[in-house]
Amino acid sequence: MTVTKIDVRKGAYHDSVTLLQVSRTVAGTPGVSAAQVAMATELNVEVLTSMGFDIPDTAGPNDLVVAVRGDDDAAVAAGLAKADAELSATSKGSAGGFGEAPPPRTTGSAVRSGSTEVAMISVPGRFATAEALDAIAAGASVMLFSDNVSVEDEVLLKDAAAQADVLVMGPDCGTAVIGGVALGFANVVSAGPIGMVAASGTGAQQIMCLLDAAGVGISNCLGVGGRDLKSAVGARSTRQALAALAADEATSSIVVVSKPPDEEVLVDLEAYAGGLGLPVRWATLGAGRPDLTTALEAVLEAEGHAVPEWPKWLSDNDPEAGSIAGSLRGLFCGGTLADDAMLLAADALGDIRSNIPLRDDLALGPGLKHDGHLVIDFGDDGLTQGRAHPMIDPTLRMERIAAEALDPTCGVLLLDLVLGFGAHQDPAGELAEAIRAAKQSARTAGRELPVVVSLTGTEGDPQGLTRTAETLAAADASVFLSNRDATRHALSFLGSAS
Amino acid sequence: MSEMTSSSPLRGLLSAESPAVATAGVQLFADALREQAVTVVEADWQPPMEGTEAHLAAVMADVRRAEANATAYARMTAAGAELCDVKQAKDALGLERGTFLHAGPPIEWERMSGPLKGALIGAVLFEGLADNAEAAEKALAAGQFAFEPCHHRDAVGPMAGVVSPSMWMYGLRDEVHDAWSWCSLNEGLGKVLRYGAYGPEVVDRLHWMTDVLGPILQQSVRATGPFDIKTILAQMLQMGDEGHNRNRAGSLMLLRELLPGMITADAPSSDIAEAVRFSGANEHFFLNLGMPACKLATMAAHGVPGSSVVTTMARNGTDFGIRVSGTGDQWFTGPANTPEGLFLGDYGPEDANPDIGDSAITETGGIGGFAMAAAPAIVKFVGGDVAFALQATQRMYEITSGEHPMFQVPILDFRGTPTGIDVVSVVRTGILPQINTGMAGRVAGTGQVGAGLVTPPAECFPAALAALAAAVPERT
Numbered sequence: 001m002t003v004t005k006i007d008v009r010k011g012a013y014h015d016s017v018t019l020l021q022v023s024r025t026v027a028g029t030p031g032v033s034a035a036q037v038a039m040a041t042e043l044n045v046e047v048l049t050s051m052g053f054d055i056p057d058t059a060g061p062n063d064l065v066v067a068v069r070g071d072d073d074a075a076v077a078a079g080l081a082k083a084d085a086e087l088s089a090t091s092k093g094s095a096g097g098f099g100e101a102p103p104p105r106t107t108g109s110a111v112r113s114g115s116t117e118v119a120m121i122s123v124p125g126r127f128a129t130a131e132a133l134d135a136i137a138a139g140a141s142v143m144l145f146s147d148n149v150s151v152e153d154e155v156l157l158k159d160a161a162a163q164a165d166v167l168v169m170g171p172d173c174g175t176a177v178i179g180g181v182a183l184g185f186a187n188v189v190s191a192g193p194i195g196m197v198a199a200s201g202t203g204a205q206q207i208m209c210l211l212d213a214a215g216v217g218i219s220n221c222l223g224v225g226g227r228d229l230k231s232a233v234g235a236r237s238t239r240q241a242l243a244a245l246a247a248d249e250a251t252s253s254i255v256v257v258s259k260p261p262d263e264e265v266l267v268d269l270e271a272y273a274g275g276l277g278l279p280v281r282w283a284t285l286g287a288g289r290p291d292l293t294t295a296l297e298a299v300l301e302a303e304g305h306a307v308p309e310w311p312k313w314l315s316d317n318d319p320e321a322g323s324i325a326g327s328l329r330g331l332f333c334g335g336t337l338a339d340d341a342m343l344l345a346a347d348a349l350g351d352i353r354s355n356i357p358l359r360d361d362l363a364l365g366p367g368l369k370h371d372g373h374l375v376i377d378f379g380d381d382g383l384t385q386g387r388a389h390p391m392i393d394p395t396l397r398m399e400r401i402a403a404e405a406l407d408p409t410c411g412v413l414l415l416d417l418v419l420g421f422g423a424h425q426d427p428a429g430e431l432a433e434a435i436r437a438a439k440q441s442a443r444t445a446g447r448e449l450p451v452v453v454s455l456t457g458t459e460g461d462p463q464g465l466t467r468t469a470e471t472l473a474a475a476d477a478s479v480f481l482s483n484r485d486a487t488r489h490a491l492s493f494l495g496s497a498s
Numbered sequence: 499m500s501e502m503t504s505s506s507p508l509r510g511l512l513s514a515e516s517p518a519v520a521t522a523g524v525q526l527f528a529d530a531l532r533e534q535a536v537t538v539v540e541a542d543w544q545p546p547m548e549g550t551e552a553h554l555a556a557v558m559a560d561v562r563r564a565e566a567n568a569t570a571y572a573r574m575t576a577a578g579a580e581l582c583d584v585k586q587a588k589d590a591l592g593l594e595r596g597t598f599l600h601a602g603p604p605i606e607w608e609r610m611s612g613p614l615k616g617a618l619i620g621a622v623l624f625e626g627l628a629d630n631a632e633a634a635e636k637a638l639a640a641g642q643f644a645f646e647p648c649h650h651r652d653a654v655g656p657m658a659g660v661v662s663p664s665m666w667m668y669g670l671r672d673e674v675h676d677a678w679s680w681c682s683l684n685e686g687l688g689k690v691l692r693y694g695a696y697g698p699e700v701v702d703r704l705h706w707m708t709d710v711l712g713p714i715l716q717q718s719v720r721a722t723g724p725f726d727i728k729t730i731l732a733q734m735l736q737m738g739d740e741g742h743n744r745n746r747a748g749s750l751m752l753l754r755e756l757l758p759g760m761i762t763a764d765a766p767s768s769d770i771a772e773a774v775r776f777s778g779a780n781e782h783f784f785l786n787l788g789m790p791a792c793k794l795a796t797m798a799a800h801g802v803p804g805s806s807v808v809t810t811m812a813r814n815g816t817d818f819g820i821r822v823s824g825t826g827d828q829w830f831t832g833p834a835n836t837p838e839g840l841f842l843g844d845y846g847p848e849d850a851n852p853d854i855g856d857s858a859i860t861e862t863g864g865i866g867g868f869a870m871a872a873a874p875a876i877v878k879f880v881g882g883d884v885a886f887a888l889q890a891t892q893r894m895y896e897i898t899s900g901e902h903p904m905f906q907v908p909i910l911d912f913r914g915t916p917t918g919i920d921v922v923s924v925v926r927t928g929i930l931p932q933i934n935t936g937m938a939g940r941v942a943g944t945g946q947v948g949a950g951l952v953t954p955p956a957e958c959f960p961a962a963l964a965a966l967a968a969a970v971p972e973r974t
Binding site: 011013014015016017018061062089090098099102103104105107109110111112113114115116117118119120121123124126127129130131133134135140144145153156160165169178179180181182183184219220236240242243245248250307313388392393421422443450462469 | 506507510511512514515516517518519520521522523524525526527528530531533534536537539540541542543545546551552554555558559564578804871874884885889890892893895896909923926927928929972973
């Protein structure tokens with residue numbers, strides 16, 4: 001006989017990543033069969049309900065739910081005690097010593113108390129504008145990791161920042177490197193002369209990792225948010241970032257990395273960049289424009305560097321080229337890597353369905369299901385409300401990998417994996433296991449399922465590039481540092497490509 | 499230094515050796531930065547009060563706000579406060595016979611609490627407008643008299659804050675902003691009108707204050723004043739007072755100023771002796787000077803368009819009300835909380851009335867609960883412990899616009915007291931202003947039952963924020 005206990009704690013806030021870790025620990029308590037510790041957002045209440053927990057209507061998005069199911073009362077009590085211990089361990093709550101000042105409570109007071117140059121904001125999107133305005137007012141540049149911020153608010157923030165001579169990197173900015181400090185998701189690369197401006201997180205990481213493989217370092221990488229080169233935002237942050245890099249002694253040339261920009265913005269920006277007095281080169285995705293790897297190769301050539309052979313780890317058991325009948329299934333955590341792959345694949349395969357489609361009519365419905373070629377970005381706003389980014393919490397993608405393995409229309413799996421600071425500490429083992437299981441269940445159903453991984457990382461990253469690649473290759477995945485090469489390899493299996 | 503800043507874009511962001519980073523949100527990112535040996539200041543971020551995010555964004559984006567709040571803060575701290583005169587309310591405020599002032603936001607008789615009703619009954623008896631308490635109450639209930647908040651006449655009154663035309667009032671002047679504020683004379687502790695008592699001893703004392711004390715104080719101030727009250731406030735904070743519920747040093751310093759003029763006043767020596775004894779015996783003698791001093795400061799900060807600084811916090815025993823610099827004379831109210839603290843004699847929590855009085859003007863002006871760290875001994879009177887007192891003041895910096903240049907806390911290394919409550923900060927952090935207060939008995943006629951700690955009802959602040967958001971000009 002199982003026992004279920006649901007605790008609603010009013011106004012007790014913890015961030016989604018912390019709660020993910022607490023949930024895992026509580027679920028691992030002996031005798032506990034299911035556990036979820038989460039803020040009662042609409043999405044989380046759905047998850048809790050699907051787990052069979054009945055959440056009272058009074059629980060709101062600012063309330064914490066601790067839900068535990070176990071074999072008996074003692075097991076549930078142990079689970080709850082575990083939750084309390086974990087939650088109080090993370091609490092920054094009250095000050096420690098006698099008469100010590102309490103910790104700062106807002107971004108602005110944290111900036112002021114430490115005279116910090118940068119504020120890194122990752123609060124839920126609906127609260128992000130206030131925190132960012134506060135940081136700007138306190139005189140700090142803002143790395144705004146939060147997503148689900150409206151484009152109107154983005155413009156407002158960027159205008160306020162320009163006024164205050166600080167930079168807003170974001171919203172939805174995952175990556176920046178300033179003065180050697182990696183903010184958010186970033187790789188460990190050496191210092192060098194290339195300055196980067198990135199309207200793309202994983203795109204920037206791909207470029208800095210390819211540069212690293214070519215032996216070229218970067219000076220700074222300034223994120224600007226994925227929408228900065230759209231007409232509505234008009235490259236507000238990109239202009240500021242370009243001007244700052246142009247004035248930076250350590251920077252001798254600049255690469256701008258972007259998700260597909262709006263044409264008129266790019267034209268204006270090219271004119272602006274022409275007057276900066278140092279070379280500005282472009283890795284801006286779009287139909288008819290080079291992919292990230294090809295664009296980067298052009299940068300290397302222009303800078304007088306040799307283009308190396310990009311690292312790859314091929315599976316010995318890959319099927320023959322052109323031997324697979326099904327469709328391409330790209331399951332990505334990085335939005336720009338997904339865009340890059342989609343643009344390449346569309347040249348070979350035609351229409352590709354996606355939750356971040358190249359054309360509106362290619363949009364996937366709410367279930368994200370389709371029999372044809374598809375690419376899903378699990379890091380898109382629509383899939384991250386109330387939960388952590390898939391680079392931290394890969395649950396949704398893992399579930400989808402298992403589902404694709406059972407889908408007879410799935411011909412090849414193309415996955416990305418991004419290493420570096422901020423990302424999962426040891427993602428290779430878990431992913432390798434999922435790949436093995438997927439291949440096995442396909443084989444059981446009489447199919448051969450090739451798996452290709454686009455691996456963005458460096459040897460200096462905490463997870464290690466080679467170590468990670470070898471773990472994945474041991475699961476019979478073919479692994480590529482270049483997202484282009486990974487995509488081409490995946491396409492090579494399909495009958496329609498050649 | 500300034501040259502470097504101007505020539506290097508983004509305030510020199512890229513020339514920093516290794517930037518320090520403030521973080522709010524996901525703890526993982528702070529941990530990842532610490533792994534790189536980066537200096538990290540982590541905010542203990544919590545979501546703001548529910549349903550306020552759109553208003554917060556609108557008000558925080560108001561281009562007027564930063565300067566407006568700086569102006570409000572500058573005026574609040576620059577305001578002077580000199581005791582320049584003592585007059586009867588009818589002369590000082592033009593208060594008409596039959597009109598009574600009271601503490602807190604406006605309220606009608608039916609909704610008044612016991613102590614406010616009791617104080618009004620006492621004031622009606624004192625003015626000779628009824629023969630006994632029953633008749634007074636009947637006349638009050640029948641609407642024969644007019645009520646008005648002290649704040650609407652630039653005055654303040656502790657606890658019930660009832661002022662009638664014959665009562666004497668201290669007149670304080672702010673020379674910087676050319677303003678006056680007024681407050682009644684303190685009656686001492688125990689069974690007193692301001693705590694809702696109206697027995698014969700209460701009314702008799704009011705008559706003595708009117709006939710004897712008031713004229714002597716007037717002569718003293720006119721002969722030897724003006725006296726700088728703001729300076730006394732600054733000094734008393736360094737002597738263990740917080741200016742709201744602990745006024746011991748302030749009262750003695752005030753008496754020192756007044757004594758020469760009282761002693762030489764034109765009055766019988768027995769009256770002078772009694773006036774001096776009465777004033778010296780009252781630990782809260784100074785409160786009625788500290789309050790109008792803070793009123794002058796908050797008045798100076800009032801009426802700055804776009805400012806989200808609170809300029810009034812006041813309670814009538816039923817409602818707690820605030821007013822904000824940028825939203826004019828509109829009150830934002832909620833039900834007053836009941837203080838928690840220590841009780842006199844046999845009284846207990848069930849005897850206490852909800853929060854009452856204009857004395858929260860002290861916290862509004864940056865002292866009282868906000869200066870609690872300066873007055874560790876107060877925890878023996880209002881409850882809590884010394885660590886709490888030290889933290890209370892430090893917590894208030896999170897919700898205030900600045901630090902008072904004159905009011906300093908020695909134990910915090912002479913840091914200025916947290917001054918100028920910002921509605922936006924209160925809503926964002928959920929930290930409510932810390933108020934030290936006396937507790938009146940729930941039943942009319944009881945008097946004081948204790949002292950303790952209280953906060954405003956949270957809902958005043960989102961309501962004020964909504965009004966500020968509505969007043970934000972369209973962006974051009």
